[in-house]
Amino acid sequence: MPLLMMCGFPCSGKTRRVEKFVEHVRTSTDLQVNVIFDEFTTFDKNTCYSTPSMEKVVRGSLKSNVERLLSKDCLVIVDSLNYIKGFRYELYCVARQLKTTHCVVQCECAAPQAKDWNKSRDNKDDCYTDEIMDALIMRFEPPDDRNRWDNPLFIVLPEDEFPNGGILDALLKRVAPPPNQSTQSKPLSSAGFLHDLDRRTQEVISAIMEGQRTSFVGDSINIPNCSEKLTLNRHLTMGELSRLRRQFITYSKMHPVDDSNKIPTLFVQYLQNTL
Incomplete structure:
Protein backbone atom coordinates (compact mmCIF):
# COMPACT_ATOMS: atom_id res chain seq x y z
CA MET A 1 0.00 0.00 0.00
CA PRO A 2 1.10 3.60 -0.49
CA LEU A 3 3.25 5.96 1.51
CA LEU A 4 2.07 9.43 2.53
CA MET A 5 4.74 11.87 3.73
CA MET A 6 3.58 14.88 5.73
CA CYS A 7 5.86 17.89 5.63
CA GLY A 8 5.99 21.36 7.13
CA PHE A 9 7.23 23.67 9.86
CA PRO A 10 6.96 22.48 13.45
CA CYS A 11 3.43 23.16 14.76
CA SER A 12 2.02 23.78 11.29
CA GLY A 13 -1.02 21.52 11.82
CA LYS A 14 0.31 18.24 10.40
CA THR A 15 -0.91 15.94 13.17
CA ARG A 16 -4.37 17.51 13.28
CA ARG A 17 -4.67 17.03 9.52
CA VAL A 18 -3.46 13.43 9.76
CA GLU A 19 -6.03 12.57 12.42
CA LYS A 20 -8.87 13.84 10.22
CA PHE A 21 -7.49 12.07 7.15
CA VAL A 22 -7.14 8.75 8.99
CA GLU A 23 -10.75 9.07 10.15
CA HIS A 24 -11.83 9.67 6.55
CA VAL A 25 -9.83 6.69 5.24
CA ARG A 26 -11.19 4.31 7.86
CA THR A 27 -14.81 5.33 7.28
CA SER A 28 -14.67 5.39 3.48
CA THR A 29 -12.31 2.50 2.65
CA ASP A 30 -11.21 -0.88 3.97
CA LEU A 31 -7.56 0.18 4.14
CA GLN A 32 -5.42 -0.55 7.14
CA VAL A 33 -3.61 2.62 8.25
CA ASN A 34 -0.43 3.00 10.26
CA VAL A 35 0.80 6.44 11.35
CA ILE A 36 4.49 6.82 12.17
CA PHE A 37 5.59 9.63 14.47
CA ASP A 38 8.94 10.88 15.70
CA GLU A 39 10.10 8.65 18.53
CA PHE A 40 11.74 10.45 21.43
CA THR A 41 12.81 7.92 24.03
CA THR A 42 15.63 8.98 26.32
CA PHE A 43 15.52 12.65 25.32
CA ASP A 44 12.78 15.14 24.45
CA LYS A 45 12.30 16.73 21.03
CA ASN A 46 14.31 19.86 21.81
CA THR A 47 17.32 17.78 22.82
CA CYS A 48 17.00 15.45 19.83
CA TYR A 49 16.76 18.32 17.35
CA SER A 50 19.64 20.20 18.95
CA THR A 51 22.45 18.16 17.35
CA PRO A 52 22.79 16.52 13.90
CA SER A 53 23.83 13.18 15.42
CA MET A 54 20.77 12.88 17.64
CA GLU A 55 18.45 14.06 14.89
CA LYS A 56 19.94 11.39 12.63
CA VAL A 57 18.84 8.77 15.17
CA VAL A 58 15.26 10.09 15.00
CA ARG A 59 15.25 9.96 11.19
CA GLY A 60 16.76 6.48 11.27
CA SER A 61 13.92 5.31 13.50
CA LEU A 62 11.35 6.82 11.13
CA LYS A 63 12.89 5.12 8.11
CA SER A 64 13.20 1.73 9.79
CA ASN A 65 9.53 1.88 10.81
CA VAL A 66 8.54 2.73 7.23
CA GLU A 67 10.55 -0.23 5.95
CA ARG A 68 8.94 -2.49 8.58
CA LEU A 69 5.32 -1.40 8.11
CA LEU A 70 5.02 -0.55 4.43
CA SER A 71 3.36 -3.46 2.63
CA LYS A 72 0.65 -4.25 0.11
CA ASP A 73 -1.95 -4.32 2.88
CA CYS A 74 -1.19 -1.10 4.74
CA LEU A 75 -1.23 2.65 4.10
CA VAL A 76 1.67 4.25 5.96
CA ILE A 77 1.61 7.93 6.94
CA VAL A 78 4.82 9.57 8.14
CA ASP A 79 3.70 12.37 10.45
CA SER A 80 6.97 14.20 11.00
CA LEU A 81 8.75 17.36 9.86
CA ASN A 82 10.32 15.56 6.85
CA TYR A 83 11.98 18.89 6.15
CA ILE A 84 15.17 17.54 4.55
CA LYS A 85 14.80 16.76 0.86
CA GLY A 86 17.45 14.03 1.05
CA PHE A 87 15.40 12.19 3.67
CA ARG A 88 12.23 12.46 1.57
CA TYR A 89 14.25 10.97 -1.28
CA GLU A 90 15.27 8.04 0.94
CA LEU A 91 11.64 7.34 1.85
CA TYR A 92 10.67 7.62 -1.82
CA CYS A 93 13.29 4.97 -2.62
CA VAL A 94 11.80 2.66 0.01
CA ALA A 95 8.35 3.01 -1.57
CA ARG A 96 9.71 2.55 -5.07
CA GLN A 97 11.64 -0.55 -4.06
CA LEU A 98 8.37 -2.04 -2.78
CA LYS A 99 6.62 -1.03 -6.03
CA THR A 100 4.06 1.18 -4.34
CA THR A 101 2.93 4.77 -4.81
CA HIS A 102 3.60 7.76 -2.59
CA CYS A 103 2.72 11.42 -2.26
CA VAL A 104 3.76 14.43 -0.18
CA VAL A 105 1.49 16.83 1.71
CA GLN A 106 2.96 20.15 2.85
CA CYS A 107 1.09 21.95 5.60
CA GLU A 108 2.15 25.46 4.73
CA CYS A 109 1.81 28.31 7.17
CA ALA A 110 3.72 31.46 8.02
CA ALA A 111 6.51 31.13 10.56
CA PRO A 112 4.91 33.58 13.05
CA GLN A 113 1.69 31.56 13.02
CA ALA A 114 3.57 28.29 13.63
CA LYS A 115 5.38 29.93 16.55
CA ASP A 116 2.10 31.15 18.02
CA TRP A 117 0.59 27.67 17.75
CA ASN A 118 3.67 26.25 19.42
CA LYS A 119 3.35 28.61 22.39
CA SER A 120 -0.38 27.95 22.73
CA ARG A 121 -0.04 24.21 23.28
CA ASP A 122 -1.77 22.98 26.42
CA ASN A 123 1.20 20.82 27.38
CA LYS A 124 4.10 23.23 27.72
CA ASP A 125 6.54 20.32 27.99
CA ASP A 126 5.61 19.48 24.40
CA CYS A 127 6.59 22.92 23.08
CA TYR A 128 9.68 23.65 21.03
CA THR A 129 12.06 26.21 22.45
CA ASP A 130 12.38 29.46 20.48
CA GLU A 131 15.93 28.54 19.51
CA ILE A 132 15.04 25.09 18.16
CA MET A 133 11.92 26.42 16.45
CA ASP A 134 13.91 29.11 14.62
CA ALA A 135 16.61 26.62 13.62
CA LEU A 136 14.13 24.09 12.19
CA ILE A 137 12.27 26.78 10.24
CA MET A 138 15.53 28.12 8.83
CA ARG A 139 16.67 24.65 7.73
CA PHE A 140 13.34 23.70 6.17
CA GLU A 141 13.70 22.56 2.55
CA PRO A 142 10.25 22.92 0.97
CA PRO A 143 9.12 20.16 -1.39
CA ASP A 144 9.20 20.85 -5.11
CA ASP A 145 6.93 18.84 -7.41
CA ARG A 146 9.59 19.00 -10.12
CA ASN A 147 11.44 16.41 -8.03
CA ARG A 148 10.06 12.92 -8.54
CA TRP A 149 10.30 12.18 -4.81
CA ASP A 150 8.10 15.23 -4.05
CA ASN A 151 5.51 14.46 -6.72
CA PRO A 152 2.52 14.30 -6.41
CA LEU A 153 2.56 17.25 -4.02
CA PHE A 154 -0.40 18.75 -2.16
CA ILE A 155 0.13 22.14 -0.48
CA VAL A 156 -2.46 22.83 2.22
CA LEU A 157 -2.91 26.25 3.82
CA PRO A 158 -4.37 26.61 7.34
CA GLU A 159 -7.73 27.79 5.98
CA ASP A 160 -7.94 25.05 3.29
CA GLU A 161 -10.08 21.94 3.41
CA PHE A 162 -7.87 18.87 3.43
CA PRO A 163 -8.00 17.25 -0.06
CA ASN A 164 -8.96 13.76 1.13
CA GLY A 165 -10.26 12.59 -2.23
CA GLY A 166 -7.34 13.95 -4.25
CA ILE A 167 -4.81 12.36 -1.94
CA LEU A 168 -6.53 8.97 -2.03
CA ASP A 169 -6.72 9.14 -5.83
CA ALA A 170 -3.02 9.97 -6.00
CA LEU A 171 -2.18 7.05 -3.74
CA LEU A 172 -4.60 4.41 -5.00
CA LYS A 173 -5.25 5.16 -8.67
CA ARG A 174 -1.74 5.85 -9.91
CA VAL A 175 0.62 3.20 -11.21
CA ALA A 176 3.66 2.79 -9.00
CA PRO A 177 6.98 3.56 -10.70
CA PRO A 178 9.02 0.44 -11.39
CA PRO A 179 12.15 -0.09 -9.27
CA ASN A 180 15.39 0.83 -10.97
CA GLN A 181 18.90 -0.36 -10.29
CA SER A 182 19.44 2.14 -7.50
CA THR A 183 16.35 0.93 -5.58
CA GLN A 184 16.01 -2.75 -6.55
CA SER A 185 17.08 -4.98 -3.66
CA LYS A 186 19.67 -7.65 -4.46
CA PRO A 187 21.82 -9.95 -2.37
CA LEU A 188 25.04 -8.48 -1.01
CA SER A 189 27.77 -8.89 -3.61
CA SER A 190 31.32 -10.10 -3.36
Whole structure:
Protein backbone atom coordinates (compact mmCIF):
# COMPACT_ATOMS: atom_id res chain seq x y z
CA MET A 1 0.00 0.00 0.00
CA PRO A 2 1.10 3.60 -0.49
CA LEU A 3 3.25 5.96 1.51
CA LEU A 4 2.07 9.43 2.53
CA MET A 5 4.74 11.87 3.73
CA MET A 6 3.58 14.88 5.73
CA CYS A 7 5.86 17.89 5.63
CA GLY A 8 5.99 21.36 7.13
CA PHE A 9 7.23 23.67 9.86
CA PRO A 10 6.96 22.48 13.45
CA CYS A 11 3.43 23.16 14.76
CA SER A 12 2.02 23.78 11.29
CA GLY A 13 -1.02 21.52 11.82
CA LYS A 14 0.31 18.24 10.40
CA THR A 15 -0.91 15.94 13.17
CA ARG A 16 -4.37 17.51 13.28
CA ARG A 17 -4.67 17.03 9.52
CA VAL A 18 -3.46 13.43 9.76
CA GLU A 19 -6.03 12.57 12.42
CA LYS A 20 -8.87 13.84 10.22
CA PHE A 21 -7.49 12.07 7.15
CA VAL A 22 -7.14 8.75 8.99
CA GLU A 23 -10.75 9.07 10.15
CA HIS A 24 -11.83 9.67 6.55
CA VAL A 25 -9.83 6.69 5.24
CA ARG A 26 -11.19 4.31 7.86
CA THR A 27 -14.81 5.33 7.28
CA SER A 28 -14.67 5.39 3.48
CA THR A 29 -12.31 2.50 2.65
CA ASP A 30 -11.21 -0.88 3.97
CA LEU A 31 -7.56 0.18 4.14
CA GLN A 32 -5.42 -0.55 7.14
CA VAL A 33 -3.61 2.62 8.25
CA ASN A 34 -0.43 3.00 10.26
CA VAL A 35 0.80 6.44 11.35
CA ILE A 36 4.49 6.82 12.17
CA PHE A 37 5.59 9.63 14.47
CA ASP A 38 8.94 10.88 15.70
CA GLU A 39 10.10 8.65 18.53
CA PHE A 40 11.74 10.45 21.43
CA THR A 41 12.81 7.92 24.03
CA THR A 42 15.63 8.98 26.32
CA PHE A 43 15.52 12.65 25.32
CA ASP A 44 12.78 15.14 24.45
CA LYS A 45 12.30 16.73 21.03
CA ASN A 46 14.31 19.86 21.81
CA THR A 47 17.32 17.78 22.82
CA CYS A 48 17.00 15.45 19.83
CA TYR A 49 16.76 18.32 17.35
CA SER A 50 19.64 20.20 18.95
CA THR A 51 22.45 18.16 17.35
CA PRO A 52 22.79 16.52 13.90
CA SER A 53 23.83 13.18 15.42
CA MET A 54 20.77 12.88 17.64
CA GLU A 55 18.45 14.06 14.89
CA LYS A 56 19.94 11.39 12.63
CA VAL A 57 18.84 8.77 15.17
CA VAL A 58 15.26 10.09 15.00
CA ARG A 59 15.25 9.96 11.19
CA GLY A 60 16.76 6.48 11.27
CA SER A 61 13.92 5.31 13.50
CA LEU A 62 11.35 6.82 11.13
CA LYS A 63 12.89 5.12 8.11
CA SER A 64 13.20 1.73 9.79
CA ASN A 65 9.53 1.88 10.81
CA VAL A 66 8.54 2.73 7.23
CA GLU A 67 10.55 -0.23 5.95
CA ARG A 68 8.94 -2.49 8.58
CA LEU A 69 5.32 -1.40 8.11
CA LEU A 70 5.02 -0.55 4.43
CA SER A 71 3.36 -3.46 2.63
CA LYS A 72 0.65 -4.25 0.11
CA ASP A 73 -1.95 -4.32 2.88
CA CYS A 74 -1.19 -1.10 4.74
CA LEU A 75 -1.23 2.65 4.10
CA VAL A 76 1.67 4.25 5.96
CA ILE A 77 1.61 7.93 6.94
CA VAL A 78 4.82 9.57 8.14
CA ASP A 79 3.70 12.37 10.45
CA SER A 80 6.97 14.20 11.00
CA LEU A 81 8.75 17.36 9.86
CA ASN A 82 10.32 15.56 6.85
CA TYR A 83 11.98 18.89 6.15
CA ILE A 84 15.17 17.54 4.55
CA LYS A 85 14.80 16.76 0.86
CA GLY A 86 17.45 14.03 1.05
CA PHE A 87 15.40 12.19 3.67
CA ARG A 88 12.23 12.46 1.57
CA TYR A 89 14.25 10.97 -1.28
CA GLU A 90 15.27 8.04 0.94
CA LEU A 91 11.64 7.34 1.85
CA TYR A 92 10.67 7.62 -1.82
CA CYS A 93 13.29 4.97 -2.62
CA VAL A 94 11.80 2.66 0.01
CA ALA A 95 8.35 3.01 -1.57
CA ARG A 96 9.71 2.55 -5.07
CA GLN A 97 11.64 -0.55 -4.06
CA LEU A 98 8.37 -2.04 -2.78
CA LYS A 99 6.62 -1.03 -6.03
CA THR A 100 4.06 1.18 -4.34
CA THR A 101 2.93 4.77 -4.81
CA HIS A 102 3.60 7.76 -2.59
CA CYS A 103 2.72 11.42 -2.26
CA VAL A 104 3.76 14.43 -0.18
CA VAL A 105 1.49 16.83 1.71
CA GLN A 106 2.96 20.15 2.85
CA CYS A 107 1.09 21.95 5.60
CA GLU A 108 2.15 25.46 4.73
CA CYS A 109 1.81 28.31 7.17
CA ALA A 110 3.72 31.46 8.02
CA ALA A 111 6.51 31.13 10.56
CA PRO A 112 4.91 33.58 13.05
CA GLN A 113 1.69 31.56 13.02
CA ALA A 114 3.57 28.29 13.63
CA LYS A 115 5.38 29.93 16.55
CA ASP A 116 2.10 31.15 18.02
CA TRP A 117 0.59 27.67 17.75
CA ASN A 118 3.67 26.25 19.42
CA LYS A 119 3.35 28.61 22.39
CA SER A 120 -0.38 27.95 22.73
CA ARG A 121 -0.04 24.21 23.28
CA ASP A 122 -1.77 22.98 26.42
CA ASN A 123 1.20 20.82 27.38
CA LYS A 124 4.10 23.23 27.72
CA ASP A 125 6.54 20.32 27.99
CA ASP A 126 5.61 19.48 24.40
CA CYS A 127 6.59 22.92 23.08
CA TYR A 128 9.68 23.65 21.03
CA THR A 129 12.06 26.21 22.45
CA ASP A 130 12.38 29.46 20.48
CA GLU A 131 15.93 28.54 19.51
CA ILE A 132 15.04 25.09 18.16
CA MET A 133 11.92 26.42 16.45
CA ASP A 134 13.91 29.11 14.62
CA ALA A 135 16.61 26.62 13.62
CA LEU A 136 14.13 24.09 12.19
CA ILE A 137 12.27 26.78 10.24
CA MET A 138 15.53 28.12 8.83
CA ARG A 139 16.67 24.65 7.73
CA PHE A 140 13.34 23.70 6.17
CA GLU A 141 13.70 22.56 2.55
CA PRO A 142 10.25 22.92 0.97
CA PRO A 143 9.12 20.16 -1.39
CA ASP A 144 9.20 20.85 -5.11
CA ASP A 145 6.93 18.84 -7.41
CA ARG A 146 9.59 19.00 -10.12
CA ASN A 147 11.44 16.41 -8.03
CA ARG A 148 10.06 12.92 -8.54
CA TRP A 149 10.30 12.18 -4.81
CA ASP A 150 8.10 15.23 -4.05
CA ASN A 151 5.51 14.46 -6.72
CA PRO A 152 2.52 14.30 -6.41
CA LEU A 153 2.56 17.25 -4.02
CA PHE A 154 -0.40 18.75 -2.16
CA ILE A 155 0.13 22.14 -0.48
CA VAL A 156 -2.46 22.83 2.22
CA LEU A 157 -2.91 26.25 3.82
CA PRO A 158 -4.37 26.61 7.34
CA GLU A 159 -7.73 27.79 5.98
CA ASP A 160 -7.94 25.05 3.29
CA GLU A 161 -10.08 21.94 3.41
CA PHE A 162 -7.87 18.87 3.43
CA PRO A 163 -8.00 17.25 -0.06
CA ASN A 164 -8.96 13.76 1.13
CA GLY A 165 -10.26 12.59 -2.23
CA GLY A 166 -7.34 13.95 -4.25
CA ILE A 167 -4.81 12.36 -1.94
CA LEU A 168 -6.53 8.97 -2.03
CA ASP A 169 -6.72 9.14 -5.83
CA ALA A 170 -3.02 9.97 -6.00
CA LEU A 171 -2.18 7.05 -3.74
CA LEU A 172 -4.60 4.41 -5.00
CA LYS A 173 -5.25 5.16 -8.67
CA ARG A 174 -1.74 5.85 -9.91
CA VAL A 175 0.62 3.20 -11.21
CA ALA A 176 3.66 2.79 -9.00
CA PRO A 177 6.98 3.56 -10.70
CA PRO A 178 9.02 0.44 -11.39
CA PRO A 179 12.15 -0.09 -9.27
CA ASN A 180 15.39 0.83 -10.97
CA GLN A 181 18.90 -0.36 -10.29
CA SER A 182 19.44 2.14 -7.50
CA THR A 183 16.35 0.93 -5.58
CA GLN A 184 16.01 -2.75 -6.55
CA SER A 185 17.08 -4.98 -3.66
CA LYS A 186 19.67 -7.65 -4.46
CA PRO A 187 21.82 -9.95 -2.37
CA LEU A 188 25.04 -8.48 -1.01
CA SER A 189 27.77 -8.89 -3.61
CA SER A 190 31.32 -10.10 -3.36
CA ALA A 191 34.34 -8.54 -1.73
CA GLY A 192 35.41 -7.48 -5.22
CA PHE A 193 32.30 -5.34 -5.56
CA LEU A 194 32.92 -3.73 -2.17
CA HIS A 195 36.48 -2.94 -3.18
CA ASP A 196 35.28 -1.36 -6.44
CA LEU A 197 32.61 0.55 -4.53
CA ASP A 198 35.19 2.05 -2.20
CA ARG A 199 37.67 2.86 -4.95
CA ARG A 200 35.27 4.30 -7.52
CA THR A 201 33.40 6.52 -5.06
CA GLN A 202 36.73 7.87 -3.83
CA GLU A 203 37.69 8.63 -7.43
CA VAL A 204 34.43 10.59 -7.86
CA ILE A 205 35.15 12.65 -4.74
CA SER A 206 38.70 13.37 -5.93
CA ALA A 207 37.32 14.52 -9.29
CA ILE A 208 34.79 16.80 -7.58
CA MET A 209 37.41 18.39 -5.33
CA GLU A 210 39.68 18.97 -8.33
CA GLY A 211 36.79 20.30 -10.42
CA GLN A 212 35.77 22.77 -7.72
CA ARG A 213 39.26 24.25 -7.74
CA THR A 214 39.03 25.09 -11.44
CA SER A 215 35.34 25.97 -11.88
CA PHE A 216 32.70 28.36 -10.62
CA VAL A 217 29.55 27.52 -8.68
CA GLY A 218 26.91 26.36 -11.17
CA ASP A 219 29.44 24.97 -13.66
CA SER A 220 29.19 21.32 -14.63
CA ILE A 221 31.98 19.09 -13.38
CA ASN A 222 33.17 16.22 -15.54
CA ILE A 223 33.50 12.95 -13.64
CA PRO A 224 35.72 10.21 -15.15
CA ASN A 225 33.91 7.02 -16.18
CA CYS A 226 30.55 8.68 -15.54
CA SER A 227 27.79 9.20 -18.09
CA GLU A 228 26.48 12.32 -16.30
CA LYS A 229 27.97 15.65 -15.27
CA LEU A 230 27.58 17.03 -11.75
CA THR A 231 26.26 20.57 -11.24
CA LEU A 232 26.60 22.08 -7.77
CA ASN A 233 24.94 25.21 -6.40
CA ARG A 234 27.75 25.67 -3.87
CA HIS A 235 31.21 24.38 -3.14
CA LEU A 236 31.34 21.27 -0.97
CA THR A 237 33.92 20.47 1.65
CA MET A 238 35.77 17.18 1.86
CA GLY A 239 33.90 16.46 5.10
CA GLU A 240 30.50 16.84 3.42
CA LEU A 241 31.50 14.67 0.47
CA SER A 242 32.95 12.00 2.75
CA ARG A 243 29.72 11.87 4.76
CA LEU A 244 27.61 11.50 1.60
CA ARG A 245 30.02 8.87 0.31
CA ARG A 246 29.59 6.82 3.48
CA GLN A 247 25.81 7.06 3.16
CA PHE A 248 25.95 5.93 -0.47
CA ILE A 249 28.28 3.03 0.36
CA THR A 250 25.97 1.86 3.16
CA TYR A 251 22.99 1.98 0.81
CA SER A 252 24.89 0.27 -2.03
CA LYS A 253 25.95 -2.61 0.21
CA MET A 254 22.28 -3.43 0.63
CA HIS A 255 21.43 -2.72 -3.02
CA PRO A 256 24.48 -3.71 -5.10
CA VAL A 257 24.53 -3.37 -8.88
CA ASP A 258 25.53 -6.10 -11.27
CA ASP A 259 28.13 -3.94 -13.04
CA SER A 260 30.64 -1.95 -11.00
CA ASN A 261 31.20 0.35 -13.99
CA LYS A 262 27.83 1.92 -13.13
CA ILE A 263 28.97 2.97 -9.63
CA PRO A 264 30.31 6.45 -10.60
CA THR A 265 27.09 7.34 -12.43
CA LEU A 266 24.87 6.09 -9.60
CA PHE A 267 26.98 7.97 -7.04
CA VAL A 268 26.73 11.20 -9.05
CA GLN A 269 22.96 10.73 -9.36
CA TYR A 270 22.79 10.22 -5.58
CA LEU A 271 24.76 13.41 -4.96
CA GLN A 272 22.66 15.41 -7.42
CA ASN A 273 19.42 14.21 -5.80
CA THR A 274 20.59 14.65 -2.22
CA LEU A 275 22.28 18.06 -2.40
